[in-house]
Amino acid sequence: MHVNDGDTIALEGFTHLIPFAAGQEIIRQKKRELTAIRLTPDLIYDQLIGAGCVAKLIFSWGGNPGVGSLHRLRDALANGWPRAIEIEEHTHAGMTNRYVAGASGLPFAILRGYAGTDLLTKTQNIAQIDSPFGNEKLLAVAALNPDVTIIHAQQADRKNNVMSWGILGSSKEAIFAAKKVIVTVEEIVDEFEPRHSSVIIPEKLITALAVAPRGAWPSYASGYYERDNDQYIAWDEISKERDSFENWLNDQIFSGGSN
Amino acid sequence: MSNDLKWNSTEMMTIAAARSLQNEMICFVGIGIPSTAAILAKSMQAPDLFLIYESGTINTNPQKLPLSIGDGELANQALTVVSMPEIFNYWLQPGRIDMGFLGAAQIDKFANINTTIIGSDYSNPKVRLPGAGGAPEIAGACKEVVIILKHSPRAFVEKIDFITSLGFGDGPGSRESAGLLGRGPSAVITDLGVLKPDPETCELTLVQLHLGVSIEQVRENTSWDLKVAPEITITAEPTEEELAKVRALVQSSRTVVRA
Numbered sequence: 153m154h155v156n157d158g159d160t161i162a163l164e165g166f167t168h169l170i171p172f173a174a175g176q177e178i179i180r181q182k183k184r185e186l187t188a189i190r191l192t193p194d195l196i197y198d199q200l201i202g203a204g205c206v207a208k209l210i211f212s213w214g215g216n217p218g219v220g221s222l223h224r225l226r227d228a229l230a231n232g233w234p235r236a237i238e239i240e241e242h243t244h245a246g247m248t249n250r251y252v253a254g255a256s257g258l259p260f261a262i263l264r265g266y267a268g269t270d271l272l273t274k275t276q277n278i279a280q281i282d283s284p285f286g287n288e289k290l291l292a293v294a295a296l297n298p299d300v301t302i303i304h305a306q307q308a309d310r311k312n313n314v315m316s317w318g319i320l321g322s323s324k325e326a327i328f329a330a331k332k333v334i335v336t337v338e339e340i341v342d343e344f345e346p347r348h349s350s351v352i353i354p355e356k357l358i359t360a361l362a363v364a365p366r367g368a369w370p371s372y373a374s375g376y377y378e379r380d381n382d383q384y385i386a387w388d389e390i391s392k393e394r395d396s397f398e399n400w401l402n403d404q405i406f407s408g409g410s411n
Numbered sequence: 412m413s414n415d416l417k418w419n420s421t422e423m424m425t426i427a428a429a430r431s432l433q434n435e436m437i438c439f440v441g442i443g444i445p446s447t448a449a450i451l452a453k454s455m456q457a458p459d460l461f462l463i464y465e466s467g468t469i470n471t472n473p474q475k476l477p478l479s480i481g482d483g484e485l486a487n488q489a490l491t492v493v494s495m496p497e498i499f500n501y502w503l504q505p506g507r508i509d510m511g512f513l514g515a516a517q518i519d520k521f522a523n524i525n526t527t528i529i530g531s532d533y534s535n536p537k538v539r540l541p542g543a544g545g546a547p548e549i550a551g552a553c554k555e556v557v558i559i560l561k562h563s564p565r566a567f568v569e570k571i572d573f574i575t576s577l578g579f580g581d582g583p584g585s586r587e588s589a590g591l592l593g594r595g596p597s598a599v600i601t602d603l604g605v606l607k608p609d610p611e612t613c614e615l616t617l618v619q620l621h622l623g624v625s626i627e628q629v630r631e632n633t634s635w636d637l638k639v640a641p642e643i644t645i646t647a648e649p650t651e652e653e654l655a656k657v658r659a660l661v662q663s664s665r666t667v668v669r670a
Contacts, residue, residue: 166466166495167481191495192544215541218442218478218664226539241527244465245499245548252496264504268577268589269547274533289590319466319481322495349492372483381478 154332154360155183155300162189162251162298162330163196166321167217168374171304172196173367174336179203179405189298191247191322195370195387198222201237202397203405208238210296212247219384223391233394240276242266246293248322250277253295254329260292267291301330304368305353306375308337309344312361317350318374324351333357336364338376347375416623418649420602421561422657423621426649428512428559428600429455429657436509437461439502439549442480444559445512447660450476454656463502465545467493475663499545503552506592511553515560516540517571520615520635521585522578522596522608524550524558525571533573543575550576551591562601562632569635579613603629604646606637614638621646 155161155178163171175196178186187208188197195216200206202224209225216222228237242250245265253261262281266272267289272280277294303323305316314335316323327333335358344352355361366376370383390400418426421444428448432438434457440449442464450473453460461470466481470490477485486492493502502508515524526546530537550556558578560566578596579585586595599606605619616638617629622645630637649657 167479168466168483168486211542213541213544214539217480221539221541229539230535241542243543243547244495244545245503248495248499263500263548264551264590264592265548267547267551267591268574268580268585269543270527270533270574271543271547318483318486319468319492320494321466321481324494325496349486349489374483374486378483379479384478 153177153181154334155186157183158185159299160187160189162296162301162326164190164301164303164321164323164326165368165371166191166319167379168319168321168372169304169316169323169368170194170196170371171302171336171367172369172371173364174302174304174334175200176405178205179401189296191244192217193222193225195384198224198387198391201225201228202234202391203401204234206237207235208240210240210242212242212244214241216384216388218381219388223388224397227394241271242275242278242293243271246278246291248325250293250296251322251325251329253293254297255325258295260294262290262292265291265293296329298326298330300332300334301326302334302336303327304336304364304373306338306373307341307344308335308361309341312355312358314353314358314361315344315347315350316353317347320351327353327357332359334360334362336362336367338365338367338373339363418654420621422654423646423649424559424561424600424602425451425657426653427605427621427646428557429653431557431598431600432457432460432510435459435461437463437507438510438512439463439465439508439553440512441514441546442477443514445514447476447657448559449512450660451653451657455653463498463508465495465498467495467498469493476660478664499548503548506552506554508553509555511549511556513546513549513556513558513576515558515566517566517568518558518560518599519568519571521580521582521613522558522599522615523571523574523580524576524578525573527573527575529572531572536572546576550578550595551593553593555594555597558596558599560599560601562603562629564632564634567633567635579608583611583613603632609638616640617643619644619646622648
């Protein structure tokens, strides 16, 4: 696989098309000391953190959307279980602009952001700067350039071009920002059909591609399956205690359960 | 709250928030009660309310309550779906959004809000909350912001533990010196009533009570010495239509939404 111990990884997809199958393969392969980047860590990074894969988390909103907390993240932060992790927290605007800078080959991006907040003194990799063209104070955010970006998409064609539609979040930026790009798709098709709000990712940008049907579950893949909200609610219970989480890990990930 | 009312206080809060939205406004919505209120408004007095969610869904018209900020319902019902740089850099940052609808865990008398940590030590907080998400820039750049949260002494505090999003800082002039373009919070709508910033001091002042609520009750649920306007209005009671619609929306989500 293309992920090595110590790598900086970004599994992107905002609520939609979260690459769960690929993320769980990282757990199965027992990768360690990863720096994990995602705007919303979501269940997938809660799983990676609980499994001990992550040394540092860079993020902007760390909850279980619509449900509550990410218990494995909280346990790691509060009690260092299963290991201590470092965090670096931003805003969605900051994170997405950090990918834009990385994608553009620039050291930083500029935005009006974080103004008046305590993030200014607590968060690394940001700096207030004076506009060179006026009297405004602006915020510079350092580029993100993951070693590996992993995304899930709906379709690939026979030449490994990829088509994705629906909510894409910061996926495109995370792809261009990365040194290597891994894509999982629902299926291979002979020809792409035009779709509302779609993008094509040319194969030139892609390092490796794999077919993983339902690879975004319990998030969703527009046109294939809906978000499994019940599973997001169930995760609250599964992840609450270390025992129940470890049972899940053994049953669903290490015993080859296909969840 | 007295038991003989035909609605509960959360329903009243949601309905009061919905009434604050005008037709044709461009409104940036968070998940949970802000979302319920916005969807309700769209089915009542504001059918042409232009709803934007940070997941990139533009002018969306959800028929059921989304559990997450990126549910398929939001994308399927949208005019278009755009990337996150487009949402934050092109829609939000230049000041195109009329109204930002936000929730919070803690708020102070200048309407600064905290969604990051509870406790005074950032590196070892008592409770780790999800963090900033889109809120700091929404609070900064929307022309106006309405904050929706339940009244309690733990939420309405003298000093918040972390400034995640700036309201009026420490009083008049704070927003300007932080370089924020938007006017800031215009109202805080709770389950007990409505607070508005004093035009001169920017301090939140009780201006409106929901039916059946006393000033004393609001004071008991506010940890600072709350200012009260000389004339208090009473919120008009929910109509049958408003109640039926808000209940149908909550039913449609099949779960408790995050306040």
